[in-house]
Structures are given as structure tokens and as C-alpha cells.
Amino acid sequence: MATTYATVTWDQLHRDARLLAETLIPRGPFKGIVAVTRGGLIPAAIIAREIDCRLIETVSVVTYDEEHQGKPQVVKAPTAAGDGEGFLIIDDLVDSGVTAQIVRQLLPKALFACLYAKPSGKPLTDMFVVEVPQATWVLFPWDTAPLFIPPLARKSETAS
Numbered sequence: 001m002a003t004t005y006a007t008v009t010w011d012q013l014h015r016d017a018r019l020l021a022e023t024l025i026p027r028g029p030f031k032g033i034v035a036v037t038r039g040g041l042i043p044a045a046i047i048a049r050e051i052d053c054r055l056i057e058t059v060s061v062v063t064y065d066e067e068h069q070g071k072p073q074v075v076k077a078p079t080a081a082g083d084g085e086g087f088l089i090i091d092d093l094v095d096s097g098v099t100a101q102i103v104r105q106l107l108p109k110a111l112f113a114c115l116y117a118k119p120s121g122k123p124l125t126d127m128f129v130v131e132v133p134q135a136t137w138v139l140f141p142w143d144t145a146p147l148f149i150p151p152l153a154r155k156s157e158t159a160s
């Protein structure tokens, strides 16, 4: 199936993170947040501000690493979060669900929330904001840059 792209702007990301924070408030208070690096760092910072949480731990899982023959590696464990009781895990998105599955195994008592969820990863989340089709690649603001596009009237000039 052909890949399509969904571009998320900074404004949209901020709005979606605030929406998630709103739904998280009744599930708290939380002892702390575990941000899944790197994609979960900015969503976690926005949510931490909204829910007034100052304790932030991180976990890092490398899933697509040829050196380790595709076997996921936990390169930073979320030690300060114990078994996850009272903690909130934040990532930007779930796709296959592999990252979420590993993080949940490390923190079985934590709540897992993310901004965007594809169908395969959706069952691994407790909460998300927007569902995205499996074949759609989400382009985050940190993945993209504004690009000059020539005016339509000059298109034939540039093509020739």
C-alpha cells in the first residue's frame, strides 16, 4: 500500500497535547511522567506544564537498529519510576506498538498515553488523541522545514 503523509504543525501538536492533558487530569494526580525519548519529550513537556507535574523521567528504546539485528534495545531504563505506579508514560505516537509494549513491560503499573495512534498500536495505549491510518506516516514539526515552492505561473519554466 502506498504511504501517505500527515504533516503535524507546532500549533496542532500543542493543541493535541493540551487536549490529552485535559483528559488526563481526572486520572491523576501523577507522581511523575516518563517521557519516551525522543519523540515523547516535547509532548511530555507540554503535558507536564498543564497538569503541574515537575518530576520527569525518561526511557529510551531503540527498535530499528541494524547493529542489533532489529532486536529492540532499552538504552535508558526509567529507574526513578519503579514499577510505574502513579506514573504517566507519554510518547508522541504508537505505530506497530513495539515501543509501547516494551515500555509497558518495564512499567506495568503506569498509564500509557500518546497523541497519535495507528490501529496496530492502539490496543497498547490507555489514551490517545487522534487515530491515524496504518499506512500514513506522521511528519512531526521536528521532522520538517518550510520549503520554497515556485509560483504556479512559473511551473512550466522550471520544468523545461
Ligand SMILES: O=P(O)(O)OC[C@H]1O[C@H](OP(=O)(O)OP(=O)(O)O)[C@H](O)[C@@H]1O
Binding pocket: 036, 037, 038, 039, 040, 061, 062, 063, 064, 091, 092, 093, 094, 095, 096, 097, 098, 099, 100, 121
Ligand atoms: O509503535 P512503534 O512501531 O514502536 O513506533 C512508535 C515509536 O517510533 C517513534 O520513535 P523512534 O523509535 O523512531 O525514535 P525517536 O522517538 O527517537 O524518534 C515514535 O516516537 C514512537 O516512539
Ligand SMILES: Nc1nc2[nH]cnc2c(=O)[nH]1
Binding pocket: 093, 094, 095, 096, 136, 137, 138, 139, 140, 143
Ligand atoms: N515520525 C514518525 N515516526 C514514526 N515511527 C513509527 N511510525 C512513525 C510515524 O508515522 N512518524
Ligand SMILES: [Mg+2]
Binding pocket: 036, 037, 038, 039, 040, 091, 099
Ligand atoms: Mg519514539
